[in-house]
Amino acid sequence: MITRRGWEAVAGTLAALLIALYSLNLVLExxxxxxxxxxxxxxxxxxxxxxxxxxxxxxxxRDPGPRRVPADGxxxxxxxxxxxxxxxxxxxxxxxxxxxxxPTHGSSRALTWLVPGATLTLxxxxxxxxxxxxxxxxxMVVARDAFGFCVRTTALRTDRAVTVVPPSIAGRLGRLxxxxxxxxxxxxxxxxxxxxxxxxxxxxxxxxxxxRHVAWKRSTLRQLVVREFDQExxxxxxxALDLSGGMRAGLWGRSALDTSVEAAALLTNLIARGGxxxxxxxxxxxxxxQFLGPGRGPGHFRRVVDNLALADHRPGAFSLPDLLxxxxxxxxxxxxxxxxxxxxxxxxxxxxxxxxxxxxxxHPYLFVAxxxxxxxxPEEAPRTQAMEWxxxxxxxxxxxxxxxxxxxGLPSFTFDRRGAGDRVLYAYTQIRAWGWAR
Amino acid sequence: MTGTPRWVAAVAVLPxxxxxxxxxxxxxxxxxxxALLAAVVVALPLLAVVRxxxxxxxxxxSALIAAAVSASAWLxxxxxxxxxxxxxxxxxxxxxxxxxGVAAAAVDRFGLSFLVLxxxxxxxxxxxxxxxSLGGPAPASALLPAWYRTDGAQVHAxxxxxxxGLLPNPPxxxxxxxxxxxxxLLAVAGLLLPMLRSPERDLALPRPERRRPxxxxxxxxxxxxxxxxxxxxxxxxxxxxAGVVPVLGAAAGLAVVIAVAEVAPSFVxxxxxxxxxxxxxxxxxxxxxRGARNGRGPIRKGVSAGRGRVGEAAEARGRSGxxxxxxxxxxxxxxxxxxxxxxxxx
Numbered sequence: 003m004i005t006r007r008g009w010e011a012v013a014g015t016l017a018a019l020l021i022a023l024y025s026l027n028l029v030l031e032x033x034x035x036x037x038x039x040x041x042x043x044x045x046x047x048x049x050x051x052x053x054x055x056x057x058x059x060x061x062x063x064r065d066p067g068p069r070r071v072p073a074d075g076x077x078x079x080x081x082x083x084x085x086x087x088x089x090x091x092x093x094x095x096x097x098x099x100x101x102x103x104x105p106t107h108g109s110s111r112a113l114t115w116l117v118p119g120a121t122l123t124l125x126x127x128x129x130x131x132x133x134x135x136x137x138x139x140x141x142m143v144v145a146r147d148a149f150g151f152c153v154r155t156t157a158l159r160t161d162r163a164v165t166v167v168p169p170s171i172a173g174r175l176g177r178l179x180x181x182x183x184x185x186x187x188x189x190x191x192x193x194x195x196x197x198x199x200x201x202x203x204x205x206x207x208x209x210x211x212x213x214r215h216v217a218w219k220r221s222t223l224r225q226l227v228v229r230e231f232d233q234e235x236x237x238x239x240x241x242a243l244d245l246s247g248g249m250r251a252g253l254w255g256r257s258a259l260d261t262s263v264e265a266a267a268l269l270t271n272l273i274a275r276g277g278x279x280x281x282x283x284x285x286x287x288x289x290x291x292q293f294l295g296p297g298r299g300p301g302h303f304r305r306v307v308d309n310l311a312l313a314d315h316r317p318g319a320f321s322l323p324d325l326l327x328x329x330x331x332x333x334x335x336x337x338x339x340x341x342x343x344x345x346x347x348x349x350x351x352x353x354x355x356x357x358x359x360x361x362x363x364x365h366p367y368l369f370v371a372x373x374x375x376x377x378x379x380p381e382e383a384p385r386t387q388a389m390e391w392x393x394x395x396x397x398x399x400x401x402x403x404x405x406x407x408x409x410x411g412l413p414s415f416t417f418d419r420r421g422a423g424d425r426v427l428y429a430y431t432q433i434r435a436w437g438w439a440r
Numbered sequence: 441m442t443g444t445p446r447w448v449a450a451v452a453v454l455p456x457x458x459x460x461x462x463x464x465x466x467x468x469x470x471x472x473x474x475a476l477l478a479a480v481v482v483a484l485p486l487l488a489v490v491r492x493x494x495x496x497x498x499x500x501x502s503a504l505i506a507a508a509v510s511a512s513a514w515l516x517x518x519x520x521x522x523x524x525x526x527x528x529x530x531x532x533x534x535x536x537x538x539x540x541g542v543a544a545a546a547v548d549r550f551g552l553s554f555l556v557l558x559x560x561x562x563x564x565x566x567x568x569x570x571x572x573s574l575g576g577p578a579p580a581s582a583l584l585p586a587w588y589r590t591d592g593a594q595v596h597a598x599x600x601x602x603x604x605g606l607l608p609n610p611p612x613x614x615x616x617x618x619x620x621x622x623x624x625l626l627a628v629a630g631l632l633l634p635m636l637r638s639p640e641r642d643l644a645l646p647r648p649e650r651r652r653p654x655x656x657x658x659x660x661x662x663x664x665x666x667x668x669x670x671x672x673x674x675x676x677x678x679x680x681x682a683g684v685v686p687v688l689g690a691a692a693g694l695a696v697v698i699a700v701a702e703v704a705p706s707f708v709x710x711x712x713x714x715x716x717x718x719x720x721x722x723x724x725x726x727x728x729x730r731g732a733r734n735g736r737g738p739i740r741k742g743v744s745a746g747r748g749r750v751g752e753a754a755e756a757r758g759r760s761g762x763x764x765x766x767x768x769x770x771x772x773x774x775x776x777x778x779x780x781x782x783x784x785x786x
Contacts, residue, residue: 014551018558043689
């Protein structure tokens with residue numbers, strides 16, 4: 003293929019030939035002929051030498067690195083390219099990297115003189131920043147002539163699919179609270195009083211006790227006795243993601259949905275680490291899009307994390323009452339439902355849906371994206387006040403929506419671009435310790 | 441890409457144009473102050489050799505002078521006289537230096553640079569023919585009319601040549617001063633030969649592509665490094681340069697033209713035309729995919745040889761980044777060794 007510089011050289015020397023023709027002067031003609039022959043000889047020589055250039059002239063091999071990478075992790079990779087052709091050439095070799103991958107060490111590009119039989123190695127590291135499914139590669143080999151007049155490009159199939167999963171924050175939190183450990187992990191031999199279904203014993207009634215726990219057959223008229231239960235050791239959790247357009251708020255890679263996914267991944271890791279609870283996944287946009295019932299085990303947690311990694315926006319509106327109704331139809335045992343949403347849409351019917359969900363023994367918790375907090379303040383914000391005007395409108399909407407949900411007794415936590423991990427951690431700790439969170 | 445250093449181009453190109461100016465000044469004159477001032481303004485592009493980004497700005501004044509002289513000649517239908525005439529004389533005096541400056545400043549763009557060089561040589565030849573037509577020492581005011589006469593005679597001779605096959609004595613044909621020839625060859629060599637050297641930029645890393653801006657990392661702790669493997673990139677090797685192929689090509693072209701000019705001068709232009717057409721056709725044929733010429737497959741527009749749809753699609757997909765949640769199960773990563781395990785303990 004002739005480059006722009008090559009076309010310019012051909013056009014320039016052709017125009018020079020026309021000038022020489024106008025002059026009818028032998029010196030000018032010889033000068034123009036010399037330059038034209040110079041350019042065309044170089045181009046024809048290059049094109050004929052590399053005419054059959056293609057993937058068959060190369061052997062490429064990519065280092066089989068991991069297929070699943072945590073966001074913000076660092077992955078070293080190498081690509082070995084052996085040249086089997088006959089003519090040496092000036093080569094520019096580069097690996098195609100997605101925009102979400104930042105090269106950190108080394109370079110994914112090389113410029114060198116490639117001779118037959120030689121092997122070129124690209125060695126570099128990249129850091130994926132945004133979760134999702136990506137392809138690293140192919141490796142492009144660009145042959146150029148010495149003047150840049152011609153170029154030949156070949157794509158070598160070194161593609162490798164990489165799934166970028168949300169970061170595993172749980173691995174670096176340091177010492178976790180005792181409530182986050184199982185009894186076995188924590189070395190605790192005593193059972194803990196809680197609000198599970200496992201019977202622990204009887205004790206005298208106290209004014210703060212729930213009247214429903216009174217053991218009437220064991221009680222006398224003078225002394226009421228209540229049943230005491232152990233902490234529920236195996237609880238079910240389901241993460242529900244709002245995939246509607248309202249969760250697009252924020253910068254690429256740090257939107258409300260991305261932040262929600264990160265927090266959901268934190269919860270998944272905590273549950274996976276504990277080994278007792280079960281975890282499920284539900285996504286919603288105009289209806290339930292995905293549902294993965296509560297379960298445990300490495301394979302199940304990997305499925306949850308993979309689905310979290312690939313969660314993306316979908317057309318369709320979000321309706322919290324409908325989500326709660328749909329969840330109550332699908333969930334079997336008592337479940338803690340963590341809903342990450344922007345709380346768009348109509349909240350009519352929330353009371354009935356919430357009551358229905360609770361009647362089945364489920365506990366919903368709302369993590370509401372404060373969309374105003376997903377954008378940094380623009381530089382000219384103090385001067386224009388436009389951002390403040392937009393934020394005020396969003397704050398009003400959020401206040402009214404939270405008033406409705408909290409009025410219905412739904413625990414509601416707000417989060418912004420700084421993340422929802424601390425809210426989720428708080429809620430999970432509270433649930434593990436007391437059976438509910440507020 | 442490989443380029444000729446500007447200082448090399450300036451040193452090589454400037455002598456032939458200085459020679460052109462010198463032959464004019466020695467035989468015509470004295471020039472009025474306005475003409476000298478116009479010549480200095482026209483020669484401003486010489487400054488662009490030092491700072492090429494000022495090339496356009498330095499070209500504009502000379503373009504204005506040329507436009508004024510041409511407009512005056514067109515409106516009055518005669519050779520300009522007086523102040524405009526003086527401007528025209530200054531334009532002719534400074535024009536070779538204009539060409540020298542532009543050719544040296546634009547040396548990174550070989551096609552444009554060489555075209556300007558050829559145009560400058562034509563200008564020198566034209567002015568030299570005009571000065572020769574004056575016979576002996578002449579006043580500066582005679583230069584512009586002589587230049588117009590020479591140009592008209594050249595066009596007339598060309599028309600006769602093309603229309604009737606006659607070859608009368610065109611005025612530019614006779615300018616074959618040995619010094620001029622030598623300096624012209626030096627200028628061409630100055631543009632072409634430095635390109636043959638080993639490019640210095642070969643050892644530098646290529647410029648990275650532009651990437652989409654992204655949010656800063658959300659981590660404050662060092663990230664984990666996965667799948668550490670010992671591997672070092674191959675050190676870059678500088679290319680040996682272009683080799684002798686283009687030089688041999690230029691020499692062959694020159695030899696053919698000189699031989700034909702010796703044996704049958706009237707066939708020179710025919711031979712040059714046929715040679716140009718043959719070379720361009722050969723280049724066009726080499727551009728086609730190899731399979732297409734043998735009838736093994738159609739020529740797919742936009743798919744060059746050795747780069748199939750797979751590569752283009754993959755490259756486009758790689759740039760777009762995320763494949764999204766709709767990834768079919770077949771493309772989902774499979775379980776295996778070295779994978780990220782959320783249940784693994786730190």
